[in-house]
Amino acid sequence: MKQQPRFPAYTKDHAYLFLHACLWVMDDAKRALQKYCQIRASSTDIFENRDVEDKAIQSVFDITHMASMPIKTREGYKVIYYRLADTDPAKVHFGNAVKAFCMFNDVQISEDGIVEGYMVVFDMKGLKLGHLTKIQLGPLRTFMQYIQEAHPVRLKKIYVIHTASFINQIMAIVKPLIKSELLSLLHFTPRGPADIFPLSLLPELSTMLTPCGTTLAHTSYVFTLTIAAIMNDLVDD
Secondary structure, three states, X not given: OOOOOOOXXXXXXXXXXXXXXXXXXXXXXXXXXXXXXXXXHHOHHHHOOOOOOOHHHHHHXXXXXXXXXXXXXXXXXXXXXXXXXXXXXXXXXXXXXXXXXXXXXXXXXXXXXXXXXXXXXXXXXXXXXXXXXXXXXXXXXXXXXXHHHOOOOOEEEEEEEOOOOOHHHHHHHHXXXXXXXHHOOEXXXXXXXXXXXXXXXXXXXXXXXXXXXXXXXXXXHHXXXXXXXXXXXXXXX
């Protein structure tokens, strides 16, 4: 892969992440790393020109909350929480949202290193039918392939909370792209996060304050300021 000029650079740390994500099965880790490189090299709309100061990327972080909870579950899993901060569908560009989401995830993985597993929460509160019309199949297909075939983490569960009344329409679009392994991780509920986790695991959500006294929105914004430097580490090492 090192001889492929369009493939991103990678380090021994990447290798360890893939080995861990693939339960230390060497052949599976090699296939995942190969797919990781292929997707990132071919999907330039998502994985190139990743400038955190770009207005299009900043607009995504302005209308969303993406946050890693500071406390792990009893099993040692990290909880990642995603929700809308601004519910106006007119402000959404789906391709940019996928790009920003992948940037956030790269930073999170880089900062966390090897983690026993991740539990992901997608909060649909405020989602409207207008958001459904913003979906672009190209970026969606890339995202689903990347998450399922090349994402160097152990996904344990994906919770979709405050499930919208039109969830069936959403699944009609997404389900053809979901493999059975990922589908088995999905859990839907019309209720909130307190029905899944003790609020002690979600301090930013229970009080809207972090232990440092900053709001979740501000925490998400400050977190994005580290992306540019870590992006450089990920591709230049």
